[in-house]
Amino acid sequence: MCTVGGGPSGDLDFDDRVKARKFRCNDCEEEFSHINPDKKPICPNCDSDNVKET
Numbered sequence: 001m002c003t004v005g006g007g008p009s010g011d012l013d014f015d016d017r018v019k020a021r022k023f024r025c026n027d028c029e030e031e032f033s034h035i036n037p038d039k040k041p042i043c044p045n046c047d048s049d050n051v052k053e054t
């Protein structure tokens, strides 16, 4: 079977994944990626929101 239906929606999902942005914490210098643009990036290491995009 060689079905190509569903290709476009799969591409959309992939696009969302690669939109992750990289941030670095100003408090502990942890580097992490943040995906959800509706949420404030928070350092996973020390829970600080004192971060900047790299």
Ligand SMILES: [Zn+2]
Pocket: 025, 026, 027, 028, 029, 030, 043, 044, 045, 046, 047, 048
């Ligand atoms: Zn931190």
